[in-house]
Amino acid sequence: MTELPNARRSRVLLIGAATYEDDGWEDIPGVAHNLYELRNELLGHDEHGRSVPSRARLLESPGAEEMKGKIRSAAGAARDLLLVYFSGHGHLHLDTRDDTTELYLVPSDCPRERVWERAVSYTWLRNTVRSSRARQVVLILDCCYSGQAHQVEEPSQGAFALLTSARARDDQDQGNGVGPTPFTQALLVALRALRRDRGQRAIVSELHARLGELARRDRRRAEASELSHPNDWEPGLTERRGGGEIVLSHVTAPRGADLPDRLFAVWLRLRSAWWRFRAWRWWPAAAAGAVVLALLAASLPWLAWDRWQDGRAAADRCSVPLxxxxxxxxxxxxxxxxxxxxxxxxxxxxxxxxxxxxIGSGHEDCRRVEVQVYGAPGAAVVDAFEHSADWASPGRPCAEEEPAEPCRELLRDVGPLPDAWLPASSATAERARSATRLRASRVELGEPVEIARVPAVLAAAGPLPDVERTGESLVTLLEAAGDVRGAAPQSSEAALAHGMTAGPGRLPEPEPVPDDAALLCSLRPGGPSPHLLLSESAMLPLVGDPPAACLPEGGWRATMRDLYTAYYPSDVPPLDLSFVPVRWRDADRDAVERQLAVALLGAWLAGEAGGDALRAEGFRRWRDGGYLRAPEQFNERPFVADLPRGEDVADADRAAAYLATVTDEAGPRDVVFVLDVSNSVLGPDGRLSTVRESLRQAIGTLTDEDRFAVLTTPATGDAPYGVALDLGPPTDDRTARALDALTEVRGDVLLQEPMAEAAELLTAGQRPDAAGLLVVITDDGHLTDARAALAATREEDTTLVVSVLDGGCDRPVVQALTTAATCLDNAVNQPVELAAKLRVLGEG
Amino acid sequence: MRRGVPTAACALLLATACVAGGGSPPPITPGPTPPDDVPLVVVSALDLSSPDQSGVRQSLIDEWNEESPIKARLVELPSTDGDARAEVLAGLQSGAAEYDVLNLDITWIPEFVEAGLLRPLDEERFGALDFVADIEETGRWDDELYAVPFTTDVGLLYYRRDLTETVDLGADSLPEMYTGRPGGQSKPTYVTQLRPYEGLTVNVMEALWRAVPDARLVDDSGAYVGTTALLEAGLEELLAITDESHLAAASYGADESGTLEEFAGEDRGTALMRNWPFALNRVADRLVAEGVQFGVTRLPGPAALGGQNLAVAADSPRAEAAQELIRFLAGEPGSQERMLAAGFAPALAEAYQLPDGVGEIACEDGLRVETPEDPDPVSGRSEEAGEEPLWRPDPRAYATLLWCAVHEARGRPATPYYRQFSRVIEEEVTRLLAGGAGSAGGVEEAAQRIDGRLELALRGRTYQPSRSSLSPH
Structure with a gap:
């Protein structure tokens, strides 16, 4: 039976910042409702289900010092359960010194600028509660970006649970202010439902599961009513050491006495009962009853033994693996x-x-996790992630406005929804990532972790004249080889690496095969034995064991085995086989266990045992001295055992840019540039040259099928913006006029106005097959009403925000605008990055 | 006085209550009921009866949708058995999947039940249905009905008459059949499924049953009862079947579709093929068009029983409607007869339309279905738009063959750890086959490893091979 927290030894602190002193922060009236309703539900009932007086301490709209002081106090006093709940604004800050992102809880007296100097960081909160002597700790965060807190991986001393309301990079709906905020409202619903349902005690993991169902319900309702900005809330849970079993609804009511006093009180009652029994005239009948009770008592040990045996059997039995x-x-x-x-x-x-x-239950030797590995070509996988809603809900009807397009059957055609993705290159993961950040995405991709490296090689059918097997450039090897064959770069990471290095148009047309495995299987006896561009691992079944089953048996296969040798171009980036955790938004029921299992799998692959297993299959891992080494079991004649460190892995944007040039995937695009021409951007301390080069290169990526427009803000007079160029083709003349529009204008920048105009331009000039792109170049847009700006944009358009400031993507308005967008700031080579991004964004 | 009720008695009762009480994992509760215009979701593996996926299952769903106010939508799973199982299991475990009716392989039922993912069915609704053989037992676990047979399946032996003139199709084993045909020919004697997946496990079990007809590896409680001697006998039989002078090498990488390509594909051909009933129409469409005659008969020795059962997901909010749909799909003779016409073996006895009942069917030796010398186009039946099939078997003859094959078939082990059981077989037998056939040491070592690993796997324990056995086999 789940243990209840002890009321006297527990501390519950409910912090709600409903009002803010700085006008830059919007008040959240729903927060006040949160505190008063939660007070009665969290630890609000005793073991008999009776309401007990709330022992929760409420902190309404506190300042930073008060907030920290009360948290320290609660952490210091708690011995059983420490529960801290926060509801208010959340803020993300990117620390460019170490490239870390920190979540901040914003107290009521925090200014809008330099938030990190006043607000309470999650790290501080986490460290403070960790120092507590409480046996179990629960943190509940109802604020924007609260999901970022799950990134803090720290071992805990006791049971710990963190329950959050939003995704790491998303803000969330505050609600209408009449009643609690959506997440807390759902929390209340779940607490009450669990409590009323057979008096069930609400434990953290059950609450999380219920919250997931309610989040889905809210999302469906929002979609049905076509709300323009239902930025949905989404529960997240991290738990350690049994934190999922912590009870939040019931508490042991405080008694007046400690244990020895209570025992003495029982003894007094027993003695009193005995004397009254002796005085009773019906005592013989009562004595007979007592005998019956005694017999029952005698049978208890047997019952308990039998039950214990059953319990042991149950404990010994293994649950079905996850x-x-x-x-x-x-x-x-x-x-x-x-x-x-x-x-x-x-x-x-x-x-x-x-x-x-x-994970699961049963004997400690039980198999907890079962793994199924399956394969699909990279292009199909990227496409599937870009249409994750179709992949995750195959029962959804097809969109009626596209009757000519067959329904995507991604589950059938690509494969199961992955819990982990092992792409041959991290660049492939990055291709999919931007789409997974869009509002409609049902999936989140974790950060890739490299687990092995695989060189991209030229598999030569016979020795190549006058070249070495290592140390030669790709161009030199290609000249020596003459004709080569490779797979499509969309699905073959090796073909992509070779193509990027050689440059557009330098390699022959790819074979009509989807990947390296199919390239191998296209070889047939009787035909020529071509030189192949593929990965070293893909070459293994041609020259080693086990052989590729698709290759015909017999002497021909043996000939191929002796014929092919790998050449290693020194300038082609190796492929980094990566481990990417994948989380599906509606997979709430076993989210804790599933994410743990994925983490364990990733840790194993990255560790020694996983490394040995990978090396045994021909993958390369870093060894002493930093050299790549092939496993000793393999025949080294076709391969080179030790390779120098060489090139770093492929840059994701470079890869995407090359892919766009060879695959012709980008359809026509309509691009509207919204340029901040205020003093802070173009003035003496601004970044005029950077903005000019960024705009010039960005327009340079457009093709004859594309159109672009330019809006500037502020504008002369009192106009909030000006239309410098209407939608039209990227001619030299129009490019020059766009650059001329970069003239400083003094005034306030309210981005919501030109962004609304941009949406109208795109709507008025809509072409059926053209994708809409909005590119906003600004510094931090701090006067902008971010919500109004987002509301003005169209769902179907892609928005790219470019900040000219270092760390500009961390600024509040920019962060708000990048909810459904990607963001660039001046921490990187902005013109080149912008051009690369534009090549792949807004694919038609 | 009420307060004087002896505290000891209360303690006793409380103790009894604690002793008598039990605990079990919390059941999965259904989610909120969706609106009526949201269709029931029926999830099923790819329908191999039709290469363009416009198969019989979809046509049955379409028929249901014409009549029922609550519509249904078929969602197809990945084509490979392992991927399909992984997706349904993980989807239901995680709660991400929103399925109502599940079309599950019969070997998956105990696992899904133990994981709490299936809802018990209403016995009264399905109890009167008469299924062929004892296949309804495949839908039961712990004496409760969780699934109803939709199709049954049994291994069959297909043969090309142009390549089997000297082969004794009535021989007791495949190696005996080989003696009628010289080895090493350009068109091999036999093709089957030896890729590392469930198909390989099926072949291994069939070899075991041929070698030791009453062999059991798992008892009724799910415990491992095999021995190394038993396993050695089965592996020896398998090695004889995979004699490299007779076996098509493509078998090592083939699944059911790949096998069919080897048997009937252009510029290919094997004399014999092991496959399931679904292959009949597809083989006919290929070979008859080329003027090649073929036939199908029972495998020598016990064949593996296969099939798919229909179940209701534990979290389906429309269990009643889901059961009605299952009743339509599995319990209507019309639906089942269409399965027979598509080449599947129906689960409902009535769908076979055989006279005289079970006891009267003569399952003679040599029972076969063959293409005639000059097959006439089947009038009034078209598989694809504008095309009529060149040949389809006589319904009664084919139904009789299937009936007999199903009644003589044997089921694979019923255990919640069936996936783990199969994985051990796949890994060890693949290793054995790659290491070179005919080595007594290889068979003995493989049997010992399988014996040790199965004992652990069937108790749900970890069963990884030792590090030294990791090799690029």
Whole structure:
């Protein structure tokens, strides 16, 4: 039976910032409702289900010092449960010194500028509660970006649970102010429902599951009513050491006495009852009843023993393992299946092994996780992530406005929804990432972790004249080889790496095969034995064991085995086989266990045992001295054992830019540039040259099928913006006029106005097959009404915000505008980055 | 006086209550009921009966939608067995999947039940249905009905008459059939599914049953009861079947569709093929057009029983409607007869339309269905728009063959850890086959490893091979 917190030894602190002193922060009236309604529900009932007086301390619209002081006080006093709840504004800050992102909880006296100097960081909160002697700790955050808190990975001493309301990079709906905010309202609903349902105690994990159902319900309702900005809330949970089992609804009511006093009170009652029994004239009948009770008592040990036996049997029985789905490329499916067949939590360190035992139930030797590995070509996978809603809800009807387009059957045609993705290159993961940040996305991709490297090679059918096997450039090897064949770069990361290095138009047309595995299978006896551009791992089945089943048996296969040799171009970036955790938004029921299982799998692959298994299948791992080494089991004649470190892995934007030039994927686009021409951007301390070069290169990426327009803000007179150029083709004349529009104008910048005009321009000039792009170049737009600006944009358009400031993407308005967009700031080479982004954004 | 009720008695009762009480994992509760215009979602593996996926399952769903106020939508899963199972299981475990009716392989039922993912069915609604053989038992677990047979399946032996003139199709085993045909020919004798997936496990079990007809690896409680001697016998039989002078090498990378390509594909051909009933029409469409005659008969020795059952997801908010749909799909003779016409083996006995009942069917030796010398186009039946099939089997003859094959078939082990059981077989037998056939040491070592690993796997324990066994086999 789940243990209830002790009321006297627990501390509940409910913090709500409903009103703010700085006008830059909008008041949140719903927060006040949050505190008063939660007070009665959190630990609000005793073990008999009776309401008990609330022991929660409410902190309404506190300042920073008061907030910190009360948190410290509660942490210091708690011995059983410490529960801290915060509702108010959240803020993300990117620290460019170490490239870390921190979540801040904004107190009522925090200014709008330099928020991080006044607000309470999650790290501070986490460290403070960690120092508490409380046996169990629960943090509940109802604020924007609260999901960022889950990135803080720290071991906890006792049971810990963190429950959040929003995704890491998203703000959330505040509600209408009449009643609690949406997340807290759902929390209240869940608490009450669980409590009323057979008097069930609400534990953290059950609450999280219920919250997930309610979030889905809210999302469906919002879609049905076509709300323009239903930025939905989404519950997240991290728990450690049994934190999911912490009870939040019931508490043991405080007694007046400590344990010895209570025992003495029981003894007094027993003695009193005995004397009254002796005075009773019906005592013989009562004595007979007592005998019956005694017989029952005698049978208790047997009952308990039997029950204990059943319990042992149940504890010994293993639950069905948690099923993980791991997606990779077709050529890696078989070897990675063999690698992951060796996955064993016993290879991990002690803490991770202990955590693994929280998955499922049963004996400690039970198999907790089952892994299924499957493969799909990279282009199909990227497309599937871009249409994650179709992938995750295959039962949805097709869009009626596209009757000519068949319904996507991604589950059937690509494969299961992955829990982890192992692309051959992290650049492929980045291709999919921007789409997964859009509002409609149902999936989140974690950060790729490299687990192996695979060189991209030229598999030569016979020795190449006058070249070495290593140290030569790709161009030199191609000249020596003459005709070569490769797969499509959309799905073959090796072909992409070769193509990027050689440059557009330098390689022959790719074979009509989707990937390296299919390229291999296209070889046939009787035909020529071509030189191949592919990855070293994909070459293995041609020259090693096990052979590719698709290649015809017999002497021909043996000939191929002896014929091919790998040449290693020194300037082609190696492929970094990466581990990417994948989280699906509606997978709430076992989210804690599933994410833990994925993390364990990733830790195993990145560790020693995983490394050995990968090397046994021909993948390369860093070894002593930093050299890449091939596994000793393999025949080294076709391969080179030790390779110098060489090039770093492929840059994702470079890869995407090359892909756009060869695949012709980008359809016609209508691009509206909204340029901030205020003094802070173009004045003496501004970035005129950077903005000019960015605009020039951005227009330079447009093709004859594209159109662009330019709006400037502020404008002369009292106009909030001016239309410098209407939608039209990217001619030299129009490009020059666009650059001329970069003239400083003094005035306030209210981006919502030109962004609304941009939406109208795109609507008025709508072409059926053209994608809409909005490019906003500004510094921080701090006077902008971000919500109004977002509301003015069209769902179907892609918005790219470019800040000329270092760390500009961290500024509040820019962050708000990038909810459904990507963002660039001056921390990187902006003109080149902008051009690369534009090549791949807004694909028709 | 009420307060004087002896505290000891209260303590006793409380203790009894605690002892008598039990605990079990919290059941999955259904989500909120969607509006009526949201269709029931039926999830199923790819329908191999039709290469363009316009198969019989979809046509049955279409028929339901014409009559029912609550519509249904078919969602197809990945084509490979392992991927399909992983998706349905993980989708339901995580709560991301919103399925109502699940079309599950019969070997998956115990696992899904133990995971709490299936809702018990209403016995009264389905109890009167008469299924062929004992296949309704495949839908039961712990004496409760969780799934109803939709199709059954059984391994069959297909043969090309142009390549089997000297082959004794009535021989007791495949190696005996080989003796009628010289080895090493350009068109091999036999093709089957030996890729590392469930198809390989099926072949291994069939080899085991041929070698030891009453062999069991798992008892009724799910415990492992095999022995190394038993396993050695089965592996020896498998090695004899995979004699490289007779076996098509493509078998090592083939699934059901790949096998069919080897048997009937252009510029290919094998004399014999092991496959399921779905392959009949597809083989006919290929070979008859080329003037090649073929036939189908029972496998020598017990064949594996397959099939798919229909179940209701535990979290489906429309369980009643889902059961009605299942009743339509599985319980209507018309629906089942269409399965037979599409090549599947129906689950409902009535769909076979055989006279005289179970006890009267003569399952003779040599029971076969063959293409005639000059097959006439089947009038009034078209599989694809504008095309009529060149040949379809006589319904009664084919139904009789299937009936007999199903009744003689054997089920694979019923255990919640069936996936783990199959994985051990796949890994170890693949290793054995790659290491070179005919080595006594190889068979003995493989049998010992399988024996040790299965004992662990069938108790749900970890069963990884030792590090030394990791090799690029």
């Amino acid at each position: 099923q993980l789905r791991v997606l990779t490329t077709p050529e890696y499916q078989r070897p990675l299946s063999r690698v992951l067949a060796a996955f064993d939590v016993d290879d991990l360190d002690e803490e991770l092994r202990d955590r693994a035992r929280s």
